[in-house]
Structure formats: C-alpha cells, structure tokens
Amino acid sequence: MEEEAKRRAEEEERRRLAEEKRRKEELERLGEQLPLVTERDVAMIDKRKTAKKSRKKDLDDKYLACDPLPDPENEKDLTTFITLWREQVDGSIEEAVTNCQTAEDVIKSINLMLAEAMAQYDYNKINWCQEYIDKLREIIIHKYDVISTFILTHIEKYTKFTFEEL
Numbered sequence: 001m002e003e004e005a006k007r008r009a010e011e012e013e014r015r016r017l018a019e020e021k022r023r024k025e026e027l028e029r030l031g032e033q034l035p036l037v038t039e040r041d042v043a044m045i046d047k048r049k050t051a052k053k054s055r056k057k058d059l060d061d062k063y064l065a066c067d068p069l070p071d072p073e074n075e076k077d078l079t080t081f082i083t084l085w086r087e088q089v090d091g092s093i094e095e096a097v098t099n100c101q102t103a104e105d106v107i108k109s110i111n112l113m114l115a116e117a118m119a120q121y122d123y124n125k126i127n128w129c130q131e132y133i134d135k136l137r138e139i140i141i142h143k144y145d146v147i148s149t150f151i152l153t154h155i156e157k158y159t160k161f162t163f164e165e166l
Helices: 002-054 060-064 075-087 093-119 123-153
Strands: none
Touching: 075 093, 075 123, 093 123
C-alpha cells in the first residue's frame, strides 16, 4: 500500500513537472510568435485600408445613370434624403407607396454596404448602416400609418356604393 502511494505521488509529481515544462515551452513559443502575429495584424489593417481606397468610385457613373437615389456612401446626401422625405407630405396614396419603395431601394444599397462592412469586420460601419436602415424603416412605417389613417378616414371615396346602398 505504502509503495503504491509513493509510486502514485511520484507519477503525479512527474505529470506536474511535465505539464509545467509544457506550459513554459508554450509561453516561450507564443512569445517568439508575438512579433509575427503583430506584424500580420498591422499588414491586415493596411490591406483593409488599401482595399477601402480602391473601392472608391467617381460620382460620374451615378450622374450619368440619372439615378435619383441618394448615394449611401455619402452621409450628407443620405441625411438630406431622409430629412426631405420625412418632412414631405404625400399628395396621394400612389405617391406615398412610390416614395416608400424608393426608400426600400436605398435600404437595399445600404444592405450591400452592410455586407461589405461585415466581411471586413468594420463594426463602426456595421452600426452606421444599421442605424440608417432603422431610420428609414421607421419613416416607412410612419408613412404607411399616415396612408392607412387617410384611407380609413375617407373610406367613402374608395367604395363603390353609397351609404343607402350599403
């Protein structure tokens, strides 16, 4: 019994020493690799910046295409679009639905930017895109509420039958 306990204690001590040695070697290896990892991270950040610069396009293509949508990459253009659209009173139901569809087209463009930001792990851009998508969706919901209120208030204009016929 005593011999077996002694043998277990020795085995346990050997395992502890081997584990300690393995940890020490791992820490040394990680210490040696730290400059390489840091260098790789810096290189990845530089490549991300270079890729971002290379994706910039001239605005001429947008103007040549006569695209009425705001450029989602241009925050000033996007904010102006949102402000004007929010303050605009729609003259008809068709106009309101068309404007809401235009906003959905803008959201589609922002979603493309969001996908790119997610691929680049650009969390600031992800939050920015999500914020503008939420703003546009909030206005869309408000506009549809106004449309619905108008329709229900003036339902008699949209029915074929007179009050007596009903």
